[in-house]
Amino acid sequence: MKEFIAIIIFAVMLLSLTVCASAVTGETAPASNVLVAFFSRTGENYGVGVIKKGNTHIIADIIAGKMGAYTFEIARVTPYPEAYRECTDEAKNEKNANARPELTAAVDNFSAYDVVFLGYPNWWGDMPMPVYTFLESYDFSGKTVIPFCTHAGSGLSGTESTIAGMLSGATVLDGLAVAGTTAQNDYDAAEKAVTEWLEKLALEK
Ligand SMILES: Cc1cc2nc3c(=O)[nH]c(=O)nc-3n(C[C@H](O)[C@H](O)[C@H](O)COP(=O)(O)O)c2cc1C
Numbered sequence: 359m360k361e362f363i364a365i366i367i368f369a370v371m372l373l374s375l376t377v378c379a380s381a382v383t384g385e386t387a388p389a390s391n392v393l394v395a396f397f398s399r400t401g402e403n404y405g406v407g408v409i410k411k412g413n414t415h416i417i418a419d420i421i422a423g424k425m426g427a428y429t430f431e432i433a434r435v436t437p438y439p440e441a442y443r444e445c446t447d448e449a450k451n452e453k454n455a456n457a458r459p460e461l462t463a464a465v466d467n468f469s470a471y472d473v474v475f476l477g478y479p480n481w482w483g484d485m486p487m488p489v490y491t492f493l494e495s496y497d498f499s500g501k502t503v504i505p506f507c508t509h510a511g512s513g514l515s516g517t518e519s520t521i522a523g524m525l526s527g528a529t530v531l532d533g534l535a536v537a538g539t540t541a542q543n544d545y546d547a548a549e550k551a552v553t554e555w556l557e558k559l560a561l562e563k
Contacts (some may be wrong), residue, residue: 392427396477413538435466480509499527
């Protein structure tokens, strides 16, 4: 009997060790099939001064909280300048060059996600180029992709169509645009905008 109990305890220990290890390496299927991937920048930004958490990041966290989703930050290996003007200049050059900057990390087990929220700031009426790198790094066939952006007046600037054109095998739903100043300075209004949008998409849990 003692031996039997010892075997059971050993098996349980082994199982929990395996679960811990695979959570670290990302090999198990994620508990949620929804991913919120976003690009967002800290530092000096339009109308909000120097910020510690990017405007789009704030919206990404609201969505992830409501959907019980995982978040993934899309980031360039070389960070963008802290100063606003320097950043706008660099981003413009990168856009004109149609660059695909290298990213800091990749999503574990991307195929396990059915729904991907994709967030970015409006940069020069477009998505930041690291978002292009991200979109070209994975197979989105069969997935539902839901864009959202923060901006300083330009809204989504047709980026939903750009995404739909790039991901022909995916279904791209109507996006959300939130002013960066609202995201940064008026949490309640930002949360309300997200809630109403998710309700319209009939997605909120
Ligand atoms: C490089 C750059 C280009 C931008 N271009 C635009 C633009 O064309 N239209 C617009 O409405 N806002 C523009 N903005 C403002 C950002 O979209 C806005 O501040 C956004 O909320 C920043 O999000 P983040 O804090 O997540 O990076 C630009 C900002 C930067 C840094």
